[in-house]
Amino acid sequence: MAKLNRPPVIYSPTTLQDLLKIYSLNPDSLIYAGGTGLQFGSTGDNFQIRGSVINIAGVEELKKINRTDRYLELGASVPVSRVIDLGKSIVPEALYAALKQMGPPQIRNMATMGGNICRQANTMDIFPVLHLHDSQVELRKFRENRSPRRFLKGVGSRWIPVSRLLDNEGKITMDKGEILTRIRIPSENWSFQSYRKIDGPGAPLIFTALANMDKHIVTDIRLSFSTVREKLIRNRDIEAEMIGHRVPFSKRDLALLKGKLENYFKGTGESSFTTARASALTIQFLEKISEPVDEGSYFQ
Ligand SMILES: Cc1cc2nc3c(=O)[nH]c(=O)nc-3n(C[C@H](O)[C@H](O)[C@H](O)COP(=O)(O)OP(=O)(O)OC[C@H]3O[C@@H](n4cnc5c(N)ncnc54)[C@H](O)[C@@H]3O)c2cc1C
Incomplete structure (x- = not known):
């Protein structure tokens, strides 16, 4: 008997806590940010998702931009076009140029910074720039073995240099249930x-x-x-x-x-x-x- 293709289960959390909790309970889910990396190379008709999907577009905490004297901090779901709009006086010039050259404008409106870094493609345009600038990324996950009453304390966070996301084979690696939440780019002057x-x-x-x-x-x-x-x-x-x-x-x-x-x-x-x-x-x-x-x- 032919198997029916079940439609994917789609979760749409609106807070970071809910996102991390849902992901910890469904660690094999596909994280969907702007969707442009996932759809790259498909013609639309042949784009298929199986299993469960967590759409992170509604999580406001991931769309924040913060600037201090020491760094520019971008939420993982900040679209590429919003970073370009900050301008060259705020965004390091090499990064600005990388973002400007990324796909057509419609794609830059949907494509997120986190999605670009986490995409398992051969080349990711912004990764080398972030690496040279000694950028750090924050990864968060819901820690296991915590009772639901202590949920707030159950969220673990770690900051690592962006290059540490790559394993020996050049693949992006994160722990199961981990989400990239923020990108921190040091404010430095380069001649x-x-x-x-x-x-x-x-x-x-x-x-x-x-x-x-x-x-x-x-x-x-x-x-x-x-x-x-x-x-x-x-x-x-x-x-x-x-x-x-x-x-x-x-x-x-x-x-x-x-x-x-x-x-x-x-x-x-x-x-x-x-x-x-x-x-x-x-x-x-x-x-x-x-x-x-x-x-x-x-x-x-
Ligand atoms: C026409 C076209 C042109 C393009 N041109 C370029 C180009 O010139 N340069 C380039 O670099 N890319 C290009 N891309 C690819 C893509 O647009 C970018 O890589 C984009 O930044 C991906 O972001 P996204 O939000 O769409 O990611 P998604 O497609 O939603 O996700 C990409 C991957 O990252 C994972 N992911 C997303 N966010 C997170 C997170 N916060 N934590 C953990 N995992 C996460 C997803 O599970 C998925 O595996 C192009 C795509 C298209 C369709």
Whole structure:
């Protein structure tokens, strides 16, 4: 006898407490935020959800934005378009550029920050930027073994660097019943920022870079790459070699750095095309920070 496809059970909590409680009781449920990541690649007709779904769109606590001197804090369900509306003076420029390049405007209105981070896709546009900015994410879950009378005390929360969400295989991992609730981005001044999303074979390749300079000396530099295969490629040894370096970089220094970067890329199994693009983007960035500029913040 043919099995009938049962419609999914849909929960629509309106408070964070209810959400965590429902999720703890139904830990195999699918969390549905804006739905754009889940529907990516489907034509509408072939989009199917089985089992139970927790729609988190009605949870107001997850839509809050908070700003202090030290950080910008975004609720996980804040839509991408709302972050763009905050403007470049509040949102770090590389993150702002990443958000502006994300899909068409209708998608940016629905797509949430948390959904972008939690999506199990090969590349997630904002992940490398958040990582370079040392952003933290808050994960919450309803702790088990608590009596219902002590429910308030039963909610556990932990803050971790965004990169710790990735396991060794580059998969997003959270404990069962855990929800991403907030994203905290430190307020820092960077002399140079860059965010480039390059199309081409095996694309996209995402290049993100931050650098700080003081009197023509590189005081801090961070570079990351995301490809279809790898969510995050970063070599802190190469970065450390550049710190303390006086700009402009000589042709010889640039050639040495290029060689080291390409060697490192080869070890990740990336194609020679991607490797060449990655090293070209890095050299362009190093040339940019070598240009004489007035004090301030520059974006490429
Ligand atoms: C036409 C189109 C173009 C797109 N272009 C881009 C692009 O250029 N760049 C890009 O990065 N993405 C793109 N996307 C993918 C998608 O829009 C984004 O990744 C988006 O940010 C996902 O957010 P969402 O709220 O829609 O997530 P959802 O689809 O609701 O969820 C995505 C995943 O995250 C989980 N999840 C969501 N919120 C939470 C939470 N708070 N805690 C725990 N788990 C959670 C869900 O269970 C699901 O597994 C595109 C999608 C479409 C349809």
